[in-house]
Amino acid sequence: MAEQYDVVVIGAGPAGYHAAIRAAQLGMKVACVDAALGKDGKPALGGTCLRVGCIPSKALLDSSRQYWNMGHLFGDHGITFKDAKIDVGTMIGRKDKIVKQFTGGIALLFKANKVTPYYGFATLHGNRLVKVKLHDNSGHDGGEIELTGTNVIIAAGSDSIELPFAKFDGDTIVDNVGALDFSEVPARLAVIGAGVIGLELGSVWKRLGAEVTILEALPDFLPAADAEVAKTALKEFRKQGLDIKLGAKVSRTEVVGKGKKKEVVVTYSDKDGEQSFAVDKLLVAVGRKAASKGLLADDSGVKLTERGQVEVDAHCHTGVDGVWAIGDCVRGPMLAHKGFEEGIAVAELIAGLPGHVNFDTIPWVIYTEPEIAWVGKTEQQLKAEGVPYKTGSFPFAAVGRAVAMGEPAGFVKVIAHAETDRVLGLHLVGVGVSELVHEGVLAMEFKGSADDLARICHAHPTLSEAIHDAAMAVEKRAIHKAN
Numbered sequence: 001m002a003e004q005y006d007v008v009v010i011g012a013g014p015a016g017y018h019a020a021i022r023a024a025q026l027g028m029k030v031a032c033v034d035a036a037l038g039k040d041g042k043p044a045l046g047g048t049c050l051r052v053g054c055i056p057s058k059a060l061l062d063s064s065r066q067y068w069n070m071g072h073l074f075g076d077h078g079i080t081f082k083d084a085k086i087d088v089g090t091m092i093g094r095k096d097k098i099v100k101q102f103t104g105g106i107a108l109l110f111k112a113n114k115v116t117p118y119y120g121f122a123t124l125h126g127n128r129l130v131k132v133k134l135h136d137n138s139g140h141d142g143g144e145i146e147l148t149g150t151n152v153i154i155a156a157g158s159d160s161i162e163l164p165f166a167k168f169d170g171d172t173i174v175d176n177v178g179a180l181d182f183s184e185v186p187a188r189l190a191v192i193g194a195g196v197i198g199l200e201l202g203s204v205w206k207r208l209g210a211e212v213t214i215l216e217a218l219p220d221f222l223p224a225a226d227a228e229v230a231k232t233a234l235k236e237f238r239k240q241g242l243d244i245k246l247g248a249k250v251s252r253t254e255v256v257g258k259g260k261k262k263e264v265v266v267t268y269s270d271k272d273g274e275q276s277f278a279v280d281k282l283l284v285a286v287g288r289k290a291a292s293k294g295l296l297a298d299d300s301g302v303k304l305t306e307r308g309q310v311e312v313d314a315h316c317h318t319g320v321d322g323v324w325a326i327g328d329c330v331r332g333p334m335l336a337h338k339g340f341e342e343g344i345a346v347a348e349l350i351a352g353l354p355g356h357v358n359f360d361t362i363p364w365v366i367y368t369e370p371e372i373a374w375v376g377k378t379e380q381q382l383k384a385e386g387v388p389y390k391t392g393s394f395p396f397a398a399v400g401r402a403v404a405m406g407e408p409a410g411f412v413k414v415i416a417h418a419e420t421d422r423v424l425g426l427h428l429v430g431v432g433v434s435e436l437v438h439e440g441v442l443a444m445e446f447k448g449s450a451d452d453l454a455r456i457c458h459a460h461p462t463l464s465e466a467i468h469d470a471a472m473a474v475e476k477r478a479i480h481k482a483n
């Protein structure tokens with residue numbers, strides 16, 4: 001006899017745990033199933049984001065930034081030191097402790113909200129029947145359990161895309177999971193893909209002393225970002241010594257040697273023809289795909305798109321009565337916070353409330369140094385769409401707080417509609433912009449204008465003044481630069 005719930009959520013990542021907790025808050029009886037295991041082999045909630053994504057990468061980005069600043073920023077402040085050493089084990093241990101704190105935190109939140117967790121692999125069958133193959137160490141001694149939900153929310157997440165000529169071996173050729181756990185700083189690291197993961201994890205190991213080469217197949221750097229932001233970021237990354245090769249298509253990799261002498265020979269072609277080089281580790285970061293393997297039984301009725309994503313409408317409904325899907329396994333950007341919002345919206349829709357996600361105001365952040373962040377449309381997009389617009393920019397080099405911090409790189413750009421002045425986009429590259437971007441999100445959500453941003457009092461001295469002056473620059477009235 002199947003256990004009956006109001007809602008069964010498949011996946012306890014950012015999308016799934018938000019959906020489960022919100023549904024429980026709204027008075028529903030909720031179960032949430034997750035198959036993932038932590039580094040210690042025990043069930044771990046929180047999905048890619050908490051276990052092997054957002055949180056651990058931010059921990060290592062912060063550790064590596066401290067080390068990098070010692071060598072590159074402290075001298076200007078008159079601080080010198082001798083014999084700085086990196087203990088990679090301690091650094092990884094710190095990261096693992098943070099991960100455990102947060103994955104354990106989800107279990108506590110489930111308990112507090114009376115969400116029942118099941119630790120095992122779930123497959124959705126017809127009539128919203130979910131069969132779960134339980135882990136042996138899940139507290140259920142293995143075996144299978146059946147759950148039925150009046151509603152089922154699929155939040156199965158995503159997996160790294162593997163290249164046929166660079167198969168992950170968990171040692172020399174790795175994905176984001178492996179690159180978060182190197183036991184020492186690789187002398188030479190190659191990265192395939194100058195996307196978000198490649199840039200963030202490439203930065204971590206570069207700052208710790210690795211020689212890092214990033215091979216990007218596309219001729220343009222970060223084409224989804226504003227072109228000027230991407231150009232500035234590329235210049236800064238190259239200044240830091242990241243060797244970013246654009247238009248570089250990898251065709252072969254070969255692991256050679258044994259033990260300490262093991263290396264990967266990477267062969268790629270670019271405008272100069274075919275070239276090869278050897279590295280100690282290779283990170284493949286060429287995107288992620290929906291985790292749909294084994295998820296849907298033939299009788300589930302749920303369809304997959306051509307790209308293998310669970311097919312949904314604008315409200316995350318699959319078209320099968322009572323079955324919804326959210327997060328990385330459906331269309332839209334693979335961002336934890338997009339999953340958060342979809343999870344909350346679907347729980348509210350199930351409860352008969354007006355749940356909604358505004359895809360036009362989802363912020364993007366790349367946690368490199370300088371950080372990159374944006375919300376809304378880029379100039380390229382507006383040009384292509386024929387929308388008349390005006391812009392105002394302001395450099396951090398003219399922002400007192402940024403200069404005092406020794407972080408003058410980058411700028412802020414406000415894009416507004418040429419006629420209505422409504423904010424259409426905010427694009428930032430520089431220190432702390434992961435936090436600043438939300439001013440743009442707020443302005444866009446409230447249908448604000450560049451003039452609104454220009455007339456809001458910003459504390460001095462803060463980094464946010466860059467937004468204030470950029471907004472004023474839209475009408476050529478920035479105070480701290482020649483317009």
Ligand code: NAD
Pocket residue numbers: 163192193194195196197198200215216217218248249250285286287288333334335364365366367
């Ligand atoms: P991505 O899509 O951001 O970047 C992949 C890059 O690899 C692209 O630039 C692509 O052109 C390039 N590429 C693809 N095939 C290639 C090949 N054969 N040779 C060379 N280059 C190739 O993907 P990602 O960096 O793997 O990240 C995966 C997902 O995780 C993304 O959707 C991203 O948004 C998400 N993520 C987000 C954050 C964040 O928000 N800060 C952090 C990490 C991951």
